[in-house]
Amino acid sequence: MKSENSTPKVNNEHLRYRPKPNIGHLLVLLLIIVFCVFPFYWMIATSLKNQQDILSPTPKFLFSPTLENYQRAVSKFDVALSLENSLIVAVTTTLLSLLLGTPAAYAIARFEFKGKKDLWFWFITNRMLSPIVLALPFFILARNLKLLDSQVVLILIYLTFNVPIVIWICADQFRNIPKELDEAATLEGYNSFSIFWRIGLPLVAPGIAVSAIFSFIFSWNELLYALVLTRKYAQTAPVVATSFMSGYELPWGQIMATGTMIALPVIIFSIIVSRQLVGGLTMGAIK
Amino acid sequence: MPTAKKSYSTGAFWFVAPAMIVLLVVGIIPLLFALWTSFQQFILPKVHFKGAFAGIWPIFDAPFVWLSNYRDLLFDESFRDALGRSFLFLIINLPIQVILGLIIALLLHRPGHEWLKNVTRIALVIPMATTFAVVGLIGRLLFNGDFGINNYFWNLFFGHKMEWLADPNLAFVSISIMDCWQWTPFCALVLFSSLTMVPIEIEEAAKLETDRWWHILRKVQLPFLLPGITAILILRTADILKMFDVVFIMTRGGPGAATELISIYIQRIGFRSFEQGMASAQAIVLLIITIILSRLYIRFIYREV
Structure with a gap:
């Protein structure tokens, strides 16, 4: 008996391989x-x-x-306005994406329906698509609807990449909820909407938070759409960053102060979701 | 139970419909409009608005030229050059990023210095989270010919300064360096998370067999790394075809066309030359390339549907 106990112990000593x-x-x-x-x-x-x-x-x-550079940068009308625009656009598009995306995510996790495969293909394609492909037609369409240089047009076009990211992250979370919970709720007389609203959503709250952060980061960082679709009043912070680089005596300190103000919030958010970051950037293929 | 099942399938429609309708309106309709424009000789300052179909689909007096934009772009050297430049950028940078990423991942996986490894993992998040436009600004700062810190060190070691952003080849090198700075951490984190999926018993048993790390890498870890590497290959290819922000801020595609990658090129044709018809045709070609890539991605990596 003693030998039986000691043999595996010896093996364990060997297994605990640690280089110095x-x-x-x-x-x-x-x-x-x-x-x-x-x-x-x-x-x-x-x-x-x-x-x-x-x-x-x-x-x-x-x-x-x-701190002079920061004071000067913020007092410039376009920098302050652009940060405000960025914030409004990113927050609104994030909220809309959650509103549209969470029910769809629930359906994808729980129901079988026609077109589910196509929906997924659309999401994956969206992850790969160059924004220039959508920016060209969106520009002409928005121009005719008198929507150019408005926050609305940016909020709308940002939905094209934010809704998929919300659906992907939340669907993954909804799948983890045991089906028995739904069945029990059905017996209690809940319909599928109240199951989603009163049981599903509270349980995936952390996933919703993560997808909100991702959605915010992607919108906050976006440049090409904003560059093409805004002129003056709806310019976002990255667009203003591009406009600095002309003329001779560049105000480097103010440029870098603006850069810091644009990048810092995103970096802080990213560190918060750093565990999910790789999964988010690969659409869950690698976690 | 059958009643429950029935309510499930009818329920799905109302759950998915809002998202579907919105994506259709903001995603598919513009794509169809791009396809429509790509059959026209659509030069923005020259066309006139004729009215709108169903209120949203504008009709212009641009002449229909059917496939001639596509025929032109087949023989258009500047389009091929831009696409070629994107692929050159890819072939140069991807191996560097994957190999450096793998080295970093192995160092993170190696036991010891646990606290420092956690700090490293947070440090790796910083480049990939930096707003792309700001990466461009940082590039302008570091590679500045007069006071840039890269030139300072270059001068220290080699005794002269270089015009990083003004020389065609060096500009290409500069945007490559910024891309490697930003995306090597991504490769490192993807490969690191693949390494953690190797069962610990197998790896430790292998370590008893051999001291050589490359044997363990090839025989034990490589099968687990392959999905990560494939994902990196496909995603980085797509990202480089998308690449716009950093290059636009650092060089605007210049000097000349030295750093004009495909997205920058199409943006110039569409919004600086205003040849929307031609640019749309180019964008559709890019879309087709993207769809092929997405198919590959789904086949090799993403099987969850």
Whole structure:
């Protein structure tokens, strides 16, 4: 009996294979971190420098930080307006996508119906499609409907990529709810809508939050549609970022301050959903 | 039970209908309109509005030329060049990103330095989460000829400065470097999550058999890595055909046409030359390429329907 117990124990000792933590591994990991963070850090550092420090041919690693660039950037009408536009468009399109996407996700997870395969194919194609393909006709259609340069047109076109992402993430969550729960609710006299509304939705709340964050990130980051469909009043933050790069004496500090204000919220959100990030970007093929 | 089943299938329609109708209106109708425009000689400043069909489908006096836009683009060198440039960009950058990504994934998978590995995984999120337009701005800052920090280091090691964004070849290199900065982390995280799917017992047993990491990589880990690698190949191909923001901000496709990738090119034809008919034909060709890619994606990776 004693030998029976000890034999597997010995094996376990062997199995607990651990190479010694080595210094090379440590250094390469540090190098990777530096490579990932440095360009971003450099943008933030530049945004806190005065023009003289920025233009110095020897990069200034030590400098006295100033918030002047941020004050100037925000006081510029188009930067403040564009951040506001971005926020309105991203939030509205996210809410609409949830409203349209969650019931569809529920149906895909729970029901069998004709056209389900086509729906999936449409989602996958959407993930792969260059926005220029939709931007061309959308421009002419919107121009005739007098919708150019409005937040509405951006909200509508952003639904084309946000509804699929909501459907995909939420369908995955709905599938995890045990079917018995639905059956019990049916016996209680719930119809399928109240099962969805009162049982399904509360249980997938975390999934809804994740899909909302994704939808927000994609809308906030979008450039091509916004560039083509807006002129002045509905410009989003990335469009304003493109408009900086003309003329001679570029206000680098303000440009980088604006860049930081555009990118930082998205990075914070992404770190929150970093566990789901890979799944989200590959439409769930790899988790 | 049959009653329950019946209510299920009729219920599905009302659940899916809102999303379907909206996607149809904002997705399919514009595509059909693009197809329609692609058969016309549609030059925006020259056409006149004639009225709208059903209130939303505008009709213009653009002459119908049927397939001649498609015929023209077959023989159009600049279109082929732009498509070729996109594929060149892909062939250069994809192997770099996959190999570096794999190395990073293996380092993350290797035991030891747990705390630092967690920090690395968060650091990897930063490049891929940075707004594409802002990646372009960062590129302009780093590669600036006068005060850019890349030139500072280049000068330190090689004794001279380079005009990164003004030279055609170097501009191509610069946008490639920014693309690698942004997407190598994506490859690393995809491959890392594939590595974690290797059953721990198999991997540890293999480690008792051999000390050589590449044996373990080839015999044990590779089968688990293959779906991830295939997904990266297809998605990165699609992303590079879509690629617009970073290039538009860093170089606007220039100098000359040195960095004019396909989406930038079509955008120029459609919105800077205003040849909407021609641009639509090009977009439809791009759509067909995309549909083929999506089919591949579904066949090889995404089997869940």
